[in-house]
Amino acid sequence: MAHRSRSRLALVILILIALQFYLRPRIWDSRVAPDFLLLALLVYATRVRPGTAAIAGFLSGLMMDALVPARFGAAALANTVIGFLAAWGRAVFFADNLLVHAGFIWAGVWLRDLIVLLASETTGRGLLWQLLIWSPLQGLTTAVAGVVVLVVFRNWLAIRLEE
Amino acid sequence: MFEYPERSRSRRDTIAFLVCLVLACGALFAPAPQADAMARAIRTTVLVPLIWLQTRAEEGKASRSRLAAIQAQRDSLARMAQLVPELRDENGGLRALLGLSQRLPTRFVPAEILHQSQPTDGRTLLLNVGTADGVQPFQPVVAPEGLLGVISSAESHSSIALTWAHPEFRASAYTEGDGVFGIVASSTPGASDEPLLELRGVPYRDSVPPGTLVLSSGLGGVYPHGIPLGRVIGVARELTGWERVYLVRPAANPGQAAHALVLLDGGDRAVDSAYPASGGP
Numbered sequence: 001m002a003h004r005s006r007s008r009l010a011l012v013i014l015i016l017i018a019l020q021f022y023l024r025p026r027i028w029d030s031r032v033a034p035d036f037l038l039l040a041l042l043v044y045a046t047r048v049r050p051g052t053a054a055i056a057g058f059l060s061g062l063m064m065d066a067l068v069p070a071r072f073g074a075a076a077l078a079n080t081v082i083g084f085l086a087a088w089g090r091a092v093f094f095a096d097n098l099l100v101h102a103g104f105i106w107a108g109v110w111l112r113d114l115i116v117l118l119a120s121e122t123t124g125r126g127l128l129w130q131l132l133i134w135s136p137l138q139g140l141t142t143a144v145a146g147v148v149v150l151v152v153f154r155n156w157l158a159i160r161l162e163e
Numbered sequence: 164m165f166e167y168p169e170r171s172r173s174r175r176d177t178i179a180f181l182v183c184l185v186l187a188c189g190a191l192f193a194p195a196p197q198a199d200a201m202a203r204a205i206r207t208t209v210l211v212p213l214i215w216l217q218t219r220a221e222e223g224k225a226s227r228s229r230l231a232a233i234q235a236q237r238d239s240l241a242r243m244a245q246l247v248p249e250l251r252d253e254n255g256g257l258r259a260l261l262g263l264s265q266r267l268p269t270r271f272v273p274a275e276i277l278h279q280s281q282p283t284d285g286r287t288l289l290l291n292v293g294t295a296d297g298v299q300p301f302q303p304v305v306a307p308e309g310l311l312g313v314i315s316s317a318e319s320h321s322s323i324a325l326t327w328a329h330p331e332f333r334a335s336a337y338t339e340g341d342g343v344f345g346i347v348a349s350s351t352p353g354a355s356d357e358p359l360l361e362l363r364g365v366p367y368r369d370s371v372p373p374g375t376l377v378l379s380s381g382l383g384g385v386y387p388h389g390i391p392l393g394r395v396i397g398v399a400r401e402l403t404g405w406e407r408v409y410l411v412r413p414a415a416n417p418g419q420a421a422h423a424l425v426l427l428d429g430g431d432r433a434v435d436s437a438y439p440a441s442g443g444p
Contacts, residue, residue: 051179066205070286073190
């Protein structure tokens with residue numbers, strides 16, 4: 001049973017990775033397009049222990065750093081923190097509410113952007129513009145995509161959504 | 164022995180988190196050659212299928228417009244084949260009359276830009292061409308509007324371009340008209356809510372009016388002579404009696420560009436003729 005559950009989780013994550021690299025480039029504005037890779041990390045992190053989630057965050061961050069090496073290590077740092085906090089937050093709040101999930105994902109995107117930008121030494125108006133305009137918009141689209149994924153795969157992810 | 168299993172697991176979680184944090188900070192502060200080597204190793208192994216997938220997605224996105232263009236070209240070719248010499252003369256005359264640009268007088272390879280979800284995407288760009296296409300480090304990357312950046316590393320089927328938005332970008336430049344020389348670099352963070360360039364090292368005695376076109380000078384051998392970098396929008400700051408630094412609105416936007424050309428001859432051949440003459444601010 002546990003093996004089946006793990007296989008289904010792995011399949012959902014593979015689908016999200018495929019969406020990141022195949023669907024996302026086809027979406028009109030890449031700055032606000034949903035970040036399926038971060039969504040995959042959050043979905044995984046809320047189903048494993050914080051230590052495992054931190055390792056997953058570190059590895060997925062390294063992948064992103066290799067694709068955008070403007071400041072190598074920034075995404076690894078950000079995703080490590082996001083993964084750990086997501087797993088820890090899930091253990092503390094223990095909510096199966098769609099709105100809470102959406103807020104969780106939105107906050108994850110925003111916090112990831114904050115850490116990446118600060119680690120990349122972005123300051124001033126450029127930082128504010130990104131954090132007040134683009135990051136919230138990307139967080140919103142990612143949260144909507146996350147809600148769709150949770151609803152579609154609720155049986156596979158063993159989620160009992162509250163009405 | 165099994166008295167505190169939860170505490171033990173919690174301690175292991177904290178240790179794993181701290182180890183990952185230390186490794187991430189190590190990567191963050193690693194010297195540039197080591198960081199580049201790590202990034203390259205990841206791109207040429209685990210990321211190969213994902214970059215391939217994204218390349219196919221970009222090609223699929225552009226395929227409809229390409230198909231229409233190819234059909235139009237095919238329809239025109241049969242007719243044009245009979246009239247090539249006349250058309251060539253007529254084309255040259257019309258281009259001169261309208262002030263249109265000429266073809267790039269240098270070898271180039273077209274590239275798709277594979278944008279990523281990181282907020283720092285735009286400082287570096289992932290391109291779907293690599294050493295198999297003739298791409299090498301230090302080759303300029305241009306868009307129809309002007310300079311995007313320079314290739315910083317190349318693998319067999321992908322490469323990374325460092326754009327003008329990167330803090331380490333520098334290009335020797337001159338202004339159209341008066342020919343004032345300076346160094347163009349990414350603007351100091353916080354100077355504006357949009358990414359801008361700075362024209363640095365302009366002697367205090369020279370003044371550059373707003374709207375002046377800034378072009379690559381060709382000095383240094385990386386960027387060819389004549390690629391538009393942007394237009395002057397005002398004075399950023401001045402060191403009294405020594406130099407002025409001008410703010411420049413960039414000609415090309417790496418965050419929005421979908422396609423680019425990598426110039427294979429590097430800075431060897433001037434490309435002035437490929438860009439339209441300045442029409443004022």
